[in-house]
Amino acid sequence: MxxxxxxxxxxxxxxxxxxxxxxxxxxxxxxxxxxxxxxxxxxxxxxxxxxxxxxxxxxxxxxxxxxxxxxxxxxxxxxxxxxxxxxxxxxxxxxxxxGLTMIDDGLVTRILPLKEARTAGGGLVDGTRRGSGFATRLLPLRHVDVSDVAAALESLVSKEGSLVAYQGTNTLIVTDTISNLDRMAEVVASLDIAQHEESVQVIALEFADASTLAEQIELILGGGKTRAKDKAGTPLKPSFKIVPDERTNSLIIIGPANERRKIDELARGLDTELSPGDQRINVYYVKHANAMELVDVLSGMLSGHRRVAAPGAAGA
Structure with missing residues (x-):
């Protein structure tokens, strides 16, 4: 039975x-x-x-x-x-x-839940060797700092993906879906361009004083007190730095290529020989008098007109 x-x-x-x-x-x-x-x-x-x-x-x-x-x-x-x-x-x-994805292991392709893909040992891909599904890609940077780019890409990483900024080789390590990896690689290529690269340039001056010219250029290009501010109202730092070298009467410029080009053009335009009778611009810091009132007095003296004394003033 x-x-x-x-x-x-x-x-x-x-x-x-x-x-x-x-x-x-x-x-x-x-x-x-x-x-x-x-x-x-x-x-x-x-x-x-x-x-x-x-x-x-x-x-x-x-x-x-x-x-x-x-x-x-x-x-x-x-x-x-x-x-x-x-x-x-x-x-x-x-x-x-x-809610699933693929991980390409070469001979076989695994299919597993998306939330498990990041820790499942996805394959390593690059721009030439394509994979499928979920993978890891290395994005080396040449011209910009990896931390700055990582901050810009955080919002593009999927919920299950990960983004690591490796300072040692200035490289991004991104784990995500293949389609999202391609999208982030395009963004990185747009950001990692030569014009953002900081370099050093030395401009030798023939007529102008290096220290004076450095202050003038920083005031002109940096905006002085009127330069742009962030949301908190703090003035933004200029993207360049000018160091005057008095021994060689040169300007040492540190900054991106586009900023160095502007500084170079401005410095060479100002570094000209003065004609006989021309005067240099000098800055005098007034200690006791009022600067605006003193300008009025000096202007009257240079123009040949006598200034009418204010009521109560002596020696009109």
Whole structure:
């Protein structure tokens, strides 16, 4: 009696397995329609996700590995025939909707929940060797500081991704989806340009005094008291620095290329020989008198007009 019951159960299990495999094969047959010239139309309605994975694996010649966490049903319809690469892109979108992603390990591609991808040992990719799904990419910087760029990219990193600024080699280490890695690489390429690079330039002066000219240029380009301020009202620091070298009567310029170019043009324009009779501009700091009143008096003396004394003043 027990033997007959066991045989019945075994037959029932075998029949269920055959029906399941037949159902998967039927779903794949229905899903892949009109396969011509390397293209095929995808049409799946409420099909089990493992069945769709098997179909994509066959269409793209990939070996997928996944656990029982990968489940559920999907509906995918492509009105126009797609290539294998386009089908893979569709597949990644389907996985993203289900909270899943891929990690390319070379011979096999793992499918796992997105929240586990960051610590699952994703592959390392670069601009030439493409991966798929979730991966890590190194973005070395040449002209800007890695900390500044990391701060600018924080808002672009996905919830499951990570961003590390490695000061040792001025490199960003980014772990995220391939599409997001490409987007951040484009942003980094736009920021990491030569005009932001700080260099040192020495400008030898022939006629002007180095210390005086350095103060004048900083006042002109730095904005003095009127220079731009941040949201807290604190004046922003100039993006350049001018160090006068009195021994050689030279200006040492430290800053980006565009700022150094402006300073160089301004310095050479001011470093001119004075004609006979010309006077240099000198600054006198008034200790006891009022500067505005003293300007009025001196202007009257130079113009030859006598200033009318104020009431109560002596010696008009």
């Amino acid at each position: 027990r033997s007959a019951t066991g045989i019945a159960r075994l037959c029932a299990c075998t029949l269920s397995l055959v029906l399941a495999l037949a159902s998967g094969a039927t779903a794949q047959d229905r899903g892949a329609r009109g396969k011509t010239d390397g293209k095929f139309t995808i049409h799946f309605e409420d099909v089990e996700l493992p069945v769709f994975i098997k179909f994509i694996g066959k269409a793209t010649s990939r070996n997928f590995v996944f656990s029982d966490k990968v489940s559920g049903t999907v509906t995918v319809v492509s009105p126009e025939p797609v290539t294998a690469s386009e089908a893979l892109a569709v597949f990644q979108s389907v996985l993203a909707v289900r």
